[in-house]
Amino acid sequence: MTRPLLVTTLSVFVGGCVSVAPRASFEPVQRTVAERTGQRVYWDQGTDADAAVAKSVEAMLQRELTADAAVQVALLNNRRVQAAYEDLAVAQADLVAAGLLRNPVFDAQVRFSTAGGGTGVEMTLVQDFIDLLYIPLRKRTSAASLEAAKLRVAGEVIGLAGEARAAFCTFQASSQMLDVRRQIVQATEASYEVARRLREAGNTSELDLLNEQALYEQSKLELRAAEADVARDRERLNRLMGLWGPASASWTVAARLPDLPPDEPPAEGLERRAVEQSLELAAAHHRVEEAARALGLSTPQGLLPEAQLGASAERDVSGGWAVGPAFTLPIPLFNQGQPARAAAGAELRRTRQQYAALAVDVRSRTRAARDALAAAREQAEYYRTVVLPLRGRILEQTQLFYNAMQVGPTQLLAAKQQQIDAGAAYVRALRAYWLARTQLDQLLAGHMPASDIDTNSELSSSTPASGRGGK
Numbered sequence: 120m121t122r123p124l125l126v127t128t129l130s131v132f133v134g135g136c137v138s139v140a141p142r143a144s145f146e147p148v149q150r151t152v153a154e155r156t157g158q159r160v161y162w163d164q165g166t167d168a169d170a171a172v173a174k175s176v177e178a179m180l181q182r183e184l185t186a187d188a189a190v191q192v193a194l195l196n197n198r199r200v201q202a203a204y205e206d207l208a209v210a211q212a213d214l215v216a217a218g219l220l221r222n223p224v225f226d227a228q229v230r231f232s233t234a235g236g237g238t239g240v241e242m243t244l245v246q247d248f249i250d251l252l253y254i255p256l257r258k259r260t261s262a263a264s265l266e267a268a269k270l271r272v273a274g275e276v277i278g279l280a281g282e283a284r285a286a287f288c289t290f291q292a293s294s295q296m297l298d299v300r301r302q303i304v305q306a307t308e309a310s311y312e313v314a315r316r317l318r319e320a321g322n323t324s325e326l327d328l329l330n331e332q333a334l335y336e337q338s339k340l341e342l343r344a345a346e347a348d349v350a351r352d353r354e355r356l357n358r359l360m361g362l363w364g365p366a367s368a369s370w371t372v373a374a375r376l377p378d379l380p381p382d383e384p385p386a387e388g389l390e391r392r393a394v395e396q397s398l399e400l401a402a403a404h405h406r407v408e409e410a411a412r413a414l415g416l417s418t419p420q421g422l423l424p425e426a427q428l429g430a431s432a433e434r435d436v437s438g439g440w441a442v443g444p445a446f447t448l449p450i451p452l453f454n455q456g457q458p459a460r461a462a463a464g465a466e467l468r469r470t471r472q473q474y475a476a477l478a479v480d481v482r483s484r485t486r487a488a489r490d491a492l493a494a495a496r497e498q499a500e501y502y503r504t505v506v507l508p509l510r511g512r513i514l515e516q517t518q519l520f521y522n523a524m525q526v527g528p529t530q531l532l533a534a535k536q537q538q539i540d541a542g543a544a545y546v547r548a549l550r551a552y553w554l555a556r557t558q559l560d561q562l563l564a565g566h567m568p569a570s571d572i573d574t575n576s577e578l579s580s581s582t583p584a585s586g587r588g589g590k
Contacts, residue, residue: 189286310334492555
């Protein structure tokens with residue numbers, strides 16, 4: 120066997136032995152998610168195990184969903200996170216490709232004699248031998264990219280878990296608020312009916328009657344808005360859980376938000392913990408490493424992008440063969456690699472600045488989440504321990520005065536509605552708390568949400584306002 124043919128055969132053999140095993144990159148993601156969320160993930164790849172996972176999702180949906188169950192369904196059934204797993208396969212393939220030599224180049228020319236002689240043939244087989252020197256550095260660069268991809272995908276999965284938990288709490292709060300709005304409609308309708316009868320008897324003014332009617336009509340509008348909120352929040356949770364068709368309409372949840380937990384994450388060292396756990400920061404660190412190695416690779420590649428060495432065989436028209444080595448060597452006359460080095464240096468500086476900026480963001484977002492959680496807990500506690508008991512006592516006293524005929528039915532109904540309003544404000548405060556708690560838990564699990572949860576708007580709208588003008 121001639122040497123050119125031997126090189127070709129070996130290249131084909133080595134290429135046939137190359138394989139890509141993306142499952143090896145998925146297992147660290149599985150472990151990271153399990154350690155930080157307590158949930159399991161699965162990569163749907165068209166195997167028999169897919170059916171078992173689908174059955175487990177179906178079984179969870181047949182029971183009353185909890186927040187943990189909703190998160191688990193999302194992690195197993197969301198198609199966007201399944202698509203994110205394919206990034207691991209791409210990065211793994213890039214790592215394998217980085218360890219391979221470039222394919223050899225075969226070149227052939229055929230020449231026919233115009234004088235009636237024989238046929239001339241020239242064949243060349245060359246291989247870029249400089250590329251062999253770049254393989255170790257290229258593999259280290261691709262390995263850093265693969266590690267960054269693992270961390271990025273794990274962050275996306277943990278982010279989905281946080282989104283699903285927040286969406287579950289929001290839907291639960293909307294459902295609870297819908298019940299409150301129905302009670303308010305019943306109260307304002309009863310108050311309006313009492314005012315109408317008093318007006319017919321000549322015991323109240325038309326203005327009082329119109330005010331009661333306005334409150335009743337407004338409460339119906341707010342009830343319809345609450346129904347729309349429930350439908351919207353249910354569909355958002357459906358999207359995160361990857362549900363459609365009958366499955367999207369059949370699941371149920373507990374009717375009320377859970378009360379405040381007895382304690383909070385220890386405040387000491389929160390920023391440090393968030394920084395240490397941050398998957399975004401870890402991925403950014405690998406990007407800095409990748410950029411640094413790319414800078415080291417840009418210098419030799421800029422000066423000598425490729426140099427080929429091989430064998431050449433030529434037969435002239437008389438039938439004689441000539442065999443010898445062949446090589447090509449680019450001359451760095453005009454481009455000596457300065458642009459490539461400048462771009463790689465700029466990329467390295469950019470990734471370093473992005474890493475520093477991300478560290479600042481993680482610390483700031485952790486402090487913001489901690490403060491929002493404390494404010495939301497304080498307000499929810501205040502409603503539970505002060506406002507709601509106070510409204511209950513006011514209603515009890517008003518009932519006693521009504522029984523003694525010292526106040527009218529409208530005052531009794533107003534006290535009842537104000538108690539319901541305070542209950543609605545408590546629900547909003549609870550929702551603000553659980554959203555803030557979810558965001559802080561996300562940061563401590565290593566994922567930074569895309570934006571802060573605006574609990575201030577929730578807290579500022581928690582003050583009940585019946586609009587009765589102190590009846």
